Amino acid sequence: MKPFADSIPPIDTENKLIRGLGLLDSTMLVAGSMIGSGIFIVSSIIARQVGAPGWLLVVWIVTGLLTLVAALSYGELAAMMPKAGGQYVYLREAFSPLWGFLYGWTLFLVIQTGTIAAVAVGFSRYMGVLIPWVSESNYLVVPIRLGGYALSLSTAQLVGLLLIALLTFTNTLGLKLGKIVQNVFTTAKTGA
Template identity: 50%
Template sequence: MYLNRPRDGTGFMMKPSVAAPEHGSGVSELRRELGLLDSTMINVGTIIGSGIFIVPTTIAQYLNDSFSVIAIWIIGGIISMFGALSVAELGAAMPKAGGQYVYLGRAYGPVWGFLYGWTAFAVINTASIAAVAVAFATYLGFFIPLGAVAIKVIAIVSIILLTAINCLGVKLGAWTQNGFTFLKMAALAAIILFSFALSGGDVANFSPVLPRQSLSSMLG
């Protein structure tokens, strides 16, 4: 069992030596086409999702003070770290292609891995991709006048285009991912810099830092 593998001094499970499959052994392995930069950009793009441009406005609409907005992001980051460290532990214990499919299949049986795989394909990833595509088309409407139908068409076309790029090859998909991730980081850096340089803000905007309300009212 993978979960019974000995651990090193840090408490993490020791990674086994993985030999390349012999020719004709019947073992199917993914080709390693991605380099360090590509893998880093994929992780950065996943961690800093496109929701960073959408969600803050929604959070600010429901919360009345800067302290609550910042606290929500910090709490969300801590919760995310629990999941990230758990997946890192599982990935070190089971260095196989498949992600959560492999982990669920190993822990609960192949049926649950199968169900997760199809749920991710038909619901989880599909819904998130559609939401990001619609958000992209909606924000594009701030620069180009677009109607409701045009927004939907652009969202659909963007999904088809990016799907085609990934189907043409891993390298092409990685280059596209790298480009969009660099643009995302540049946009976030510009927002941060311009907010300090052009906002003409005042520390009085943070007063009172914590309004006189109970924790339950802050959480809704």
């Protein structure tokens, strides 16, 4: 006899798309993802490489057109397969569950972790301009040499770690707060 069997709700194994983002939220999410934070870090490097403001503008126009093609492609895929999971779902349906699985774990272990770390480093560097105490040379834990590597903790690294922890915690609280934070950051990014 199972006394609690009737009170336990069945497990829903179907991935359902929760439509918790409005038009503005979705636009801000896509714009924030497409523009990326690299725009603040890479622009000066590109300007040095192309050598003239006109060519820099051409580079931005070409990359903008390429980004538009990618965005339209993802829009089509999302309309064809309105399921939660994004690229994982598209790869799973187009090729096989193995490719979706491999992409999902690669995204989790390599792609997103590297991107998150790079954005945190960039944020810390720019914060160091406003607050000189935040610096890669201001060590809280002096470098410990291990072979060809050095383990240390600088104030810039600490700020980056705290930023990652704060944003991770924010996203665990749900979509409502997460979309507000995304909208604020995208507004700041596009307004800069």
